[in-house]
Amino acid sequence: MSVAPHRSVLLEESVQALAVNPNGIYVDGTFGRGGHARAILARLGSAGRLIAIDRDPDAVAAARALAVLDPRLTVVASPFGALSAALRDAGVTGRVQGILLDLGVSSPQLDTPGRGFSFMADGPLDMRMDPGTGESAAAWLARADAQAIAAVLYEFGEERFGGRIARAVVAARADSPLRTTRALADLVARVVPTREPGKHPATRTFQALRIQVNDELGELRRALAAVCDLLDGAGRLVVISFHSLEDRIVKRFMRDEAHGPRFPKGLPVTAAQSCGRLRLVGKARQAGAAEVAANPRSRSAVLRVAERLP
Numbered sequence: 001m002s003v004a005p006h007r008s009v010l011l012e013e014s015v016q017a018l019a020v021n022p023n024g025i026y027v028d029g030t031f032g033r034g035g036h037a038r039a040i041l042a043r044l045g046s047a048g049r050l051i052a053i054d055r056d057p058d059a060v061a062a063a064r065a066l067a068v069l070d071p072r073l074t075v076v077a078s079p080f081g082a083l084s085a086a087l088r089d090a091g092v093t094g095r096v097q098g099i100l101l102d103l104g105v106s107s108p109q110l111d112t113p114g115r116g117f118s119f120m121a122d123g124p125l126d127m128r129m130d131p132g133t134g135e136s137a138a139a140w141l142a143r144a145d146a147q148a149i150a151a152v153l154y155e156f157g158e159e160r161f162g163g164r165i166a167r168a169v170v171a172a173r174a175d176s177p178l179r180t181t182r183a184l185a186d187l188v189a190r191v192v193p194t195r196e197p198g199k200h201p202a203t204r205t206f207q208a209l210r211i212q213v214n215d216e217l218g219e220l221r222r223a224l225a226a227v228c229d230l231l232d233g234a235g236r237l238v239v240i241s242f243h244s245l246e247d248r249i250v251k252r253f254m255r256d257e258a259h260g261p262r263f264p265k266g267l268p269v270t271a272a273q274s275c276g277r278l279r280l281v282g283k284a285r286q287a288g289a290a291e292v293a294a295n296p297r298s299r300s301a302v303l304r305v306a307e308r309l310p
Contacts, residue, residue, distance in 0.1 A: 007035070007107065007294070007295045007297075007298075008032070008033075008035025008036050008039075008102070009102070009240060009287060009291070009295065009297070009298040009301045010240055010285070010287055010291070010298070010301055010303050011035055011036060011039055012039075013285055013303055014036060014100060014102070014238050014240060014303055015036060015039040015040055015043065015100075017236065017238045017281065017282075017303065017305040018040065018098040018100060018236055018238055019098070019236060020040060020043040020044065020048075020097075020098065021048075021097055022043065022044055022045035022047070022048055023044075023045055023047040023048055024044070024048055024049075024097035024098065025048070025049045025050075025051070025092050025095055025096050025097055025232075026040050026044070026048070026049070026050050026051070026096065026097060026098040026099070026100070027050070027051045027052075027053065027083070027087065027096055027098070027099045027100065027230075028040065028050060028051070028052045028053065028100050028102075029053045029080035029083060029099060029100065029101045029102075029223060030053070030054060030080055030100075030101055030102045030103065031052040031053065031054040031059050031060075031062070031063045031075075032054065032056075032059055032102065032106040032108075033059065033062055033106060033107075033108060034052070034062055034063060034066055036100055036102060037050060037052050037063070037066070037073070038066070040098075040100070041070060041072060041073065044072060046072075048072055049072055049074065049092075050072055050073050050074070051073075051074045051075075051076060051086070051087065051090055051092070052067075052073060052074070052075050052076070053075075053076045053078055053080050053083065053086055054077070054078075054080075055077065055078060055079045055080075055129050055130040055133075056106075056109065056129050056130060057077075057130065057131070057132065058108065059106070060075060060077045063075040074090060076089075076090070079129075079130075079219050080101060080219055080223050081215075081218065081219030081220070081221075081222035081223050082222070083099075083222070083223045083226050083227070083230065084222075084226035084229070084230065087230050092230075093229065093230055094229065094230065094231075094232060095232050096230050096231050096232060096235055097231070097232050097234075097235045097236070098231075098235055098236045098237075098238065099227055099230065099231065099235070099236070099237050099238070100238045100239075100240075101220075101223065101237075101238070101239045101240070102240045103216070103220065103239065103240060103241050103242055103246050104241075104242035104243075104246075105117055105210070107297070109129075110297075113181070114126075115127070115131070116136070116137065116138075116181055117206070117210060118181065118206070119181050119182070119184070119185035119200060119202045119203075119206055121181070122180055122181055122182035123180065123181050124136075124138070124179065124180060124181075125137045125138035125141070125178060125179055125180055125181055125183070125184055126138065127206075127209055127210045127213045127214070128213055128214065129214045134213065134214075135213065136213065137184075137209045137210070137212075137213050138177065138178060138179050140209070140212065140213060141169055141173070141178055141184075141209070142173060142177050142178070145170070146163075146166040146167050146169070146170045147166070149162075149165070149166035149169055149170070150162040150163045150165070150166035150167075152208050152209070152211075152212045153165055153166065153204070153205060153208045155208070156207065156208035156209075156211040156212055156217070156245065157204035157205055157206075157207050157208030157209075157211075158204060158244075158245075159204040159205060159208060161191070161192050161193070162208075164191050164192070165187075165188055165191055165192065165205060168187055168188075168190070168191045169184075169187065172187055181206075184202065184205070184206075185200070185202040185206075188201050188202040188205050189201045189202060207243065211245070216246075217245060217246070217249065220246060220249055220250070221249060224249070224250070224253045228257060228277045228278065228308060231308035232308065233308060233309070233310035234307055234308060234309075234310065235307070235308045236281065236305060236306070236307050236308070237254075237278070237305070237306045237307075237308075238303070238304075238305050239303070239304050239305075240301055240302070240303050241301070241302045241304070242300050242301055242302075243300060247284075247302045247304070250304050251284075251304065254278060254280055254304060254306045255280075257276055257277050257278040257306065258276045258278050258279055258280050258306065259276050260275050260276035260277070275309070276309065277308065277309055278306040278307065278308060278309060279306065279307050279309055280305070280306055281305040281306060281307050282305060284302050284303065284304050285302070285303040286301060286302055286303070287299065287301050
C-alpha cells in the first residue's frame, strides 16, 4: 500500500503566527515529516536555531536526515511532554522565541497499515507513536476489564456506546485475542447500533485507544505546563489541535495563563503578582475551504496562539 505524502495543516498560518526572528531559537515539538520545520528554517538566518522533537522513530530518522543538510537543526528523540528536559539539555531554557505543537497523528502514521492507527487497511493493532516503548493497543485490550475499556472510550473518544463496545471486546477475547485493526473495526461495526454521517463506526474507538496508548492528553498537559518557563519575553506558543479534547485543554491553559493567578477576595497582592504570563494573540483559526478540499484531514484543525509576557 502506498503512503500518501504528508501535508502540514495550517502551514502558513502557524509559521506566520510564530513571527520568526531570523536569529531566534525555535522548537518544533512534533516534527512529523518536517513540513513546519522546513518552513521555519526557511525564515531563519545563519544564526537561527531550530530544535525538532519527536518520539516516532520514522519521524526522528527523517529529522536527522534533514539535520545532516542543515546544521541549524537539532533533533531530539523524545515525547513532546518532556519538552522541559529536552530544552534544558539543549541549554536554551528561557531563551526560546517560539514553540510549535502540531498535535495528533501524521499522514504516514495513518496510511502505514503496520502502525495500526487506522481501520482503513488491516494491520497489527499497535497504535504506539514509538513502537519500541510501552504497551500496544492489542496488549491493553487483552488485559483491561470492561469498565476500564468503557471509561477510555467515553472519556477519550466521547463514544456513547462505549459500554456496549467494551463488553463485546471482553466477550470476543475469551475466544480469540483482538490482534488486528480489521478485527476491532469489524467488532465495533457489529455492535454499534447507529451511524454518524460520513464516519466509520470505529472512528471514536480508534481515537480513544490511540490517546490511551500514547498518553496524548498527559503529554500535552506536561508540555503546556513547561512553556512559560521555556519562552523568552514575547516568545510565542502556537498549537494546532485536531479534536475537542485537545483544544479544550489548550484553550483553558491559554485563558488561565492570560488571566493570571486567582487570589481570594481581600488578599493584598501586587499588580505584578496578579498578572498573567501569557497574552492571547488573535482568535482561534481553522483551515479554509480550499485547504479542507485539498486535505480533508484539516477540517477539524484549530490553531491557537499566545505570547509570553515579559
